[in-house]
Amino acid sequence: MRINTNISSLTAQEAAQNTSKTLTGSLEKLSTGLRINKAADDASGLAIADKLRTQATSIKQGIDNGNSAVTLLQIADKSMAEQSNILDTVKAKLIQANTATTSNAGRTAIAKDIAKLLEQLNNIAEQTNYNGTSLLQSGRASAGVSAGDTDRPSASDGLTFQVGEGISDLIKTKTIQANTEGFSLTALFSNALKAANSSTSANDDVFTRTMAASAQELVDKAITTLNGYRGDIGSTQTQVESAVRNLMTQATNVKAAESVIRDVDYAQESANFNKQNIISQAGSYAISQANAVQQNVLRLLQ
Structure with a gap:
Protein backbone atom coordinates (compact mmCIF):
# COMPACT_ATOMS: atom_id res chain seq x y z
CA MET A 1 0.00 0.00 0.00
CA LEU A 34 -30.09 26.76 -26.26
CA ARG A 35 -28.46 23.42 -26.93
CA ILE A 36 -25.62 25.16 -28.78
CA ASN A 37 -24.13 28.08 -26.87
CA LYS A 38 -20.64 27.92 -28.38
CA ALA A 39 -18.92 26.22 -31.25
CA ALA A 40 -17.53 23.52 -28.96
CA ASP A 41 -21.05 22.33 -28.18
CA ASP A 42 -21.68 21.29 -31.81
CA ALA A 43 -19.46 22.88 -34.47
CA SER A 44 -21.34 21.57 -37.52
CA GLY A 45 -24.71 22.20 -35.89
CA LEU A 46 -23.69 25.79 -35.11
CA ALA A 47 -22.67 26.40 -38.73
CA ILE A 48 -26.00 25.09 -40.03
CA ALA A 49 -28.03 26.96 -37.40
CA ASP A 50 -26.24 30.23 -38.11
CA LYS A 51 -26.89 29.83 -41.82
CA LEU A 52 -30.56 29.20 -41.13
CA ARG A 53 -30.68 32.25 -38.87
CA THR A 54 -29.19 34.40 -41.63
CA GLN A 55 -31.76 33.01 -44.04
CA ALA A 56 -34.58 33.76 -41.61
CA THR A 57 -33.32 37.33 -41.15
CA SER A 58 -33.12 37.84 -44.91
CA ILE A 59 -36.62 36.47 -45.40
CA LYS A 60 -37.95 38.79 -42.68
CA GLN A 61 -36.43 41.77 -44.46
CA GLY A 62 -37.98 40.55 -47.70
CA ILE A 63 -41.36 40.48 -45.95
CA ASP A 64 -40.79 44.03 -44.70
CA ASN A 65 -39.86 45.11 -48.23
CA GLY A 66 -43.04 43.52 -49.55
CA ASN A 67 -45.24 45.24 -46.98
CA SER A 68 -43.63 48.58 -47.79
CA ALA A 69 -44.15 47.91 -51.49
CA VAL A 70 -47.85 47.25 -50.91
CA THR A 71 -48.15 50.59 -49.12
CA LEU A 72 -46.35 52.36 -51.98
CA LEU A 73 -48.57 50.74 -54.60
CA GLN A 74 -51.70 51.66 -52.66
CA ILE A 75 -50.59 55.29 -52.58
CA ALA A 76 -50.05 55.27 -56.34
CA ASP A 77 -53.41 53.60 -56.97
CA LYS A 78 -55.34 56.03 -54.76
CA SER A 79 -53.74 58.99 -56.50
CA MET A 80 -54.57 57.59 -59.93
CA ALA A 81 -58.12 56.94 -58.77
CA GLU A 82 -58.46 60.67 -58.16
CA GLN A 83 -56.93 61.36 -61.57
CA SER A 84 -59.53 59.03 -63.05
CA ASN A 85 -62.28 61.12 -61.45
CA ILE A 86 -60.69 64.24 -62.93
CA LEU A 87 -60.61 62.78 -66.44
CA ASP A 88 -64.23 61.64 -66.10
CA THR A 89 -65.20 65.21 -65.19
CA VAL A 90 -63.15 66.64 -68.06
CA LYS A 91 -64.91 64.28 -70.48
CA ALA A 92 -68.31 65.39 -69.19
CA LYS A 93 -67.40 69.07 -69.57
CA LEU A 94 -66.16 68.49 -73.12
CA ILE A 95 -69.51 66.92 -73.97
CA GLN A 96 -71.22 69.94 -72.42
CA ALA A 97 -69.06 72.28 -74.50
CA ASN A 98 -69.84 70.39 -77.72
CA THR A 99 -73.48 71.34 -77.95
CA ALA A 100 -75.36 74.27 -79.45
CA THR A 101 -77.09 75.06 -76.16
CA THR A 102 -73.76 76.18 -74.68
CA SER A 103 -72.76 79.76 -75.53
CA ASN A 104 -69.28 81.08 -76.18
CA ALA A 105 -69.24 82.50 -72.66
CA GLY A 106 -70.31 79.12 -71.34
CA ARG A 107 -67.53 77.35 -73.24
CA THR A 108 -65.03 79.88 -71.88
CA ALA A 109 -66.21 79.04 -68.36
CA ILE A 110 -65.93 75.35 -69.18
CA ALA A 111 -62.40 75.93 -70.48
CA LYS A 112 -61.48 77.50 -67.14
CA ASP A 113 -62.80 74.44 -65.33
CA ILE A 114 -60.91 72.08 -67.65
CA ALA A 115 -57.68 74.08 -67.21
CA LYS A 116 -58.00 73.88 -63.42
CA LEU A 117 -58.81 70.18 -63.52
CA LEU A 118 -55.84 69.36 -65.74
CA GLU A 119 -53.63 71.54 -63.57
CA GLN A 120 -54.71 69.47 -60.57
CA LEU A 121 -54.06 66.29 -62.55
CA ASN A 122 -50.47 67.49 -63.03
CA ASN A 123 -50.22 68.45 -59.35
CA ILE A 124 -51.24 64.94 -58.31
CA ALA A 125 -48.62 63.44 -60.63
CA GLU A 126 -45.99 65.78 -59.20
CA GLN A 127 -46.86 65.38 -55.53
CA THR A 128 -47.47 61.63 -55.32
CA ASN A 129 -44.38 60.06 -53.79
CA TYR A 130 -43.23 57.49 -51.25
CA ASN A 131 -40.31 58.47 -49.06
CA GLY A 132 -39.18 60.93 -51.72
CA THR A 133 -39.57 58.52 -54.61
CA SER A 134 -41.86 59.95 -57.29
CA LEU A 135 -44.48 57.41 -58.30
CA LEU A 136 -46.41 58.91 -61.22
CA GLN A 137 -43.71 60.87 -63.04
CA SER A 138 -40.10 61.91 -62.71
CA GLY A 139 -38.32 65.18 -63.28
CA ARG A 140 -39.74 68.66 -62.82
CA ALA A 141 -43.50 68.95 -62.77
CA SER A 142 -45.03 72.36 -63.26
CA ALA A 143 -48.64 73.28 -62.69
CA GLY A 144 -48.57 75.35 -65.84
CA VAL A 145 -46.74 73.21 -68.38
CA SER A 146 -47.28 74.70 -71.79
CA ALA A 147 -46.82 73.30 -75.26
CA GLY A 148 -43.54 75.21 -75.64
CA ASP A 149 -41.99 74.15 -72.33
CA THR A 150 -38.57 72.57 -72.76
CA ASP A 151 -38.24 71.49 -69.10
CA ARG A 152 -41.10 69.06 -68.84
CA PRO A 153 -41.61 66.21 -66.40
CA SER A 154 -40.70 62.83 -67.80
CA ALA A 155 -41.93 59.30 -67.23
CA SER A 156 -41.30 57.62 -63.91
CA ASP A 157 -39.14 54.56 -64.46
CA GLY A 158 -40.65 51.28 -63.36
CA LEU A 159 -40.04 50.50 -59.70
CA THR A 160 -38.26 47.35 -58.56
CA PHE A 161 -38.93 45.61 -55.25
CA GLN A 162 -36.79 42.81 -53.79
CA VAL A 163 -39.33 40.60 -52.07
CA GLY A 164 -37.22 37.62 -51.03
CA GLU A 165 -33.74 36.67 -49.89
CA GLY A 166 -32.20 36.27 -53.36
CA ILE A 167 -31.01 39.06 -55.63
CA SER A 168 -33.24 37.65 -58.36
CA ASP A 169 -36.39 37.80 -56.20
CA LEU A 170 -37.53 41.01 -57.87
CA ILE A 171 -40.99 42.34 -58.68
CA LYS A 172 -41.22 45.27 -61.09
CA THR A 173 -43.78 47.82 -62.22
CA LYS A 174 -44.07 49.40 -65.63
CA THR A 175 -43.10 52.95 -66.55
CA ILE A 176 -45.73 55.52 -65.54
CA GLN A 177 -46.27 59.10 -66.74
CA ALA A 178 -49.63 60.12 -65.35
CA ASN A 179 -49.65 63.80 -66.35
CA THR A 180 -51.02 65.81 -69.27
CA GLU A 181 -47.94 65.10 -71.34
CA GLY A 182 -48.06 61.38 -70.63
CA PHE A 183 -51.75 61.29 -71.49
CA SER A 184 -51.21 63.36 -74.67
CA LEU A 185 -53.44 66.12 -73.31
CA THR A 186 -50.89 68.93 -73.63
CA ALA A 187 -52.76 70.53 -76.54
CA LEU A 188 -56.08 70.40 -74.68
CA PHE A 189 -54.42 71.93 -71.60
CA SER A 190 -52.87 74.69 -73.71
CA ASN A 191 -56.16 75.50 -75.49
CA ALA A 192 -58.09 75.51 -72.23
CA LEU A 193 -55.56 77.87 -70.62
CA LYS A 194 -55.63 80.16 -73.63
CA ALA A 195 -59.41 80.32 -73.70
CA ALA A 196 -59.63 80.71 -69.93
CA ASN A 197 -57.31 83.73 -70.04
CA SER A 198 -59.13 85.45 -72.92
CA SER A 199 -62.34 87.49 -73.08
CA THR A 200 -65.48 86.00 -74.55
CA SER A 201 -65.51 88.69 -77.26
CA ALA A 202 -62.26 87.44 -78.75
CA ASN A 203 -63.74 84.70 -80.93
CA ASP A 204 -60.34 83.39 -82.02
CA ASP A 205 -59.48 82.48 -78.46
CA VAL A 206 -62.82 80.97 -77.50
CA PHE A 207 -62.90 77.26 -76.63
CA THR A 208 -64.84 76.09 -79.69
CA ARG A 209 -67.07 73.10 -80.24
CA THR A 210 -64.49 71.73 -82.67
CA MET A 211 -61.85 71.82 -79.94
CA ALA A 212 -64.22 70.12 -77.51
CA ALA A 213 -65.15 67.42 -80.01
CA SER A 214 -61.56 66.56 -80.95
CA ALA A 215 -60.47 66.57 -77.31
CA GLN A 216 -63.05 63.94 -76.32
CA GLU A 217 -61.22 61.20 -78.17
CA LEU A 218 -57.95 62.25 -76.53
CA VAL A 219 -59.53 62.09 -73.10
CA ASP A 220 -60.92 58.63 -73.87
CA LYS A 221 -57.42 57.45 -74.77
CA ALA A 222 -56.05 59.09 -71.63
CA ILE A 223 -58.61 57.22 -69.51
CA THR A 224 -57.62 53.96 -71.21
CA THR A 225 -53.94 54.68 -70.55
CA LEU A 226 -54.65 55.53 -66.91
CA ASN A 227 -56.68 52.33 -66.47
CA GLY A 228 -53.70 50.43 -67.86
CA TYR A 229 -51.43 52.04 -65.27
CA ARG A 230 -53.85 51.17 -62.50
CA GLY A 231 -54.21 47.63 -63.78
CA ASP A 232 -50.44 47.14 -63.67
CA ILE A 233 -50.27 48.60 -60.15
CA GLY A 234 -53.10 46.34 -59.01
CA SER A 235 -51.60 43.17 -60.48
CA THR A 236 -48.20 44.07 -59.03
CA GLN A 237 -49.78 44.53 -55.60
CA THR A 238 -51.42 41.11 -55.87
CA GLN A 239 -48.08 39.59 -56.84
CA VAL A 240 -46.30 41.25 -53.92
CA GLU A 241 -48.96 40.15 -51.42
CA SER A 242 -48.70 36.58 -52.69
CA ALA A 243 -44.91 36.70 -52.37
CA VAL A 244 -45.20 38.02 -48.81
CA ARG A 245 -47.54 35.20 -47.81
CA ASN A 246 -45.12 32.66 -49.28
CA LEU A 247 -42.19 34.27 -47.44
CA MET A 248 -44.08 34.15 -44.15
CA THR A 249 -44.54 30.40 -44.61
CA GLN A 250 -40.85 30.03 -45.45
CA ALA A 251 -39.84 32.06 -42.41
CA THR A 252 -41.87 29.81 -40.13
CA ASN A 253 -40.33 26.66 -41.59
CA VAL A 254 -36.77 28.03 -41.46
CA LYS A 255 -37.17 29.10 -37.83
CA ALA A 256 -38.55 25.67 -37.00
CA ALA A 257 -35.54 24.03 -38.66
CA GLU A 258 -33.16 26.28 -36.72
CA SER A 259 -34.99 25.52 -33.48
CA VAL A 260 -34.53 21.79 -33.97
CA ILE A 261 -30.77 22.29 -34.20
CA ARG A 262 -30.11 25.16 -31.80
CA ASP A 263 -32.77 25.01 -29.07
Missing part, protein backbone atom coordinates in the same frame (compact mmCIF):
# COMPACT_ATOMS: atom_id res chain seq x y z
CA ARG A 2 1.26 3.51 -0.85
CA ILE A 3 0.41 6.82 0.80
CA ASN A 4 2.41 9.37 -1.25
CA THR A 5 0.10 8.93 -4.24
CA ASN A 6 -3.57 8.16 -3.69
CA ILE A 7 -4.49 6.75 -7.06
CA SER A 8 -8.07 6.04 -6.06
CA SER A 9 -8.58 9.61 -4.90
CA LEU A 10 -7.02 11.04 -8.07
CA THR A 11 -9.23 8.86 -10.24
CA ALA A 12 -12.32 9.92 -8.29
CA GLN A 13 -11.29 13.61 -8.53
CA GLU A 14 -10.82 13.36 -12.30
CA ALA A 15 -14.24 11.79 -12.69
CA ALA A 16 -15.74 14.46 -10.41
CA GLN A 17 -14.18 17.26 -12.46
CA ASN A 18 -15.55 15.80 -15.70
CA THR A 19 -18.96 15.45 -14.11
CA SER A 20 -18.78 19.05 -12.86
CA LYS A 21 -18.03 20.31 -16.37
CA THR A 22 -20.90 18.31 -17.77
CA LEU A 23 -23.17 19.63 -15.03
CA THR A 24 -22.10 23.23 -15.75
CA GLY A 25 -22.83 22.73 -19.44
CA SER A 26 -26.23 21.30 -18.64
CA LEU A 27 -27.05 24.28 -16.41
CA GLU A 28 -25.95 26.65 -19.19
CA LYS A 29 -28.29 24.99 -21.65
CA LEU A 30 -31.19 25.05 -19.20
CA SER A 31 -30.62 28.73 -18.36
CA THR A 32 -30.22 29.93 -21.97
CA GLY A 33 -32.69 27.58 -23.62
CA VAL A 264 -32.53 22.71 -26.09
CA ASP A 265 -35.05 19.96 -25.34
CA TYR A 266 -35.94 20.81 -21.75
CA ALA A 267 -37.35 17.39 -20.95
CA GLN A 268 -34.22 15.64 -22.16
CA GLU A 269 -31.80 18.15 -20.66
CA SER A 270 -33.60 18.19 -17.29
CA ALA A 271 -33.23 14.42 -17.11
CA ASN A 272 -29.57 14.73 -18.04
CA PHE A 273 -29.04 17.41 -15.39
CA ASN A 274 -30.61 15.26 -12.69
CA LYS A 275 -28.43 12.32 -13.72
CA GLN A 276 -25.25 14.40 -13.66
CA ASN A 277 -26.25 15.91 -10.32
CA ILE A 278 -26.60 12.45 -8.79
CA ILE A 279 -23.29 11.35 -10.31
CA SER A 280 -21.64 14.49 -8.91
CA GLN A 281 -22.89 13.68 -5.41
CA ALA A 282 -21.73 10.09 -5.79
CA GLY A 283 -18.34 11.36 -6.94
CA SER A 284 -17.97 13.47 -3.83
CA TYR A 285 -18.74 10.42 -1.71
CA ALA A 286 -16.20 8.37 -3.71
CA ILE A 287 -13.47 10.95 -3.07
CA SER A 288 -14.19 10.90 0.66
CA GLN A 289 -14.02 7.09 0.67
CA ALA A 290 -10.75 7.06 -1.32
CA ASN A 291 -9.21 9.37 1.24
CA ALA A 292 -10.54 7.24 4.10
CA VAL A 293 -8.83 4.14 2.70
CA GLN A 294 -5.43 5.73 3.36
CA GLN A 295 -6.24 5.66 7.06
CA ASN A 296 -5.85 1.87 6.96
CA VAL A 297 -2.06 2.33 6.60
CA LEU A 298 -1.94 3.54 10.19
CA ARG A 299 -3.02 0.11 11.40
CA LEU A 300 0.09 -1.41 9.86
CA LEU A 301 2.23 0.99 11.87
CA GLN A 302 0.65 0.14 15.22
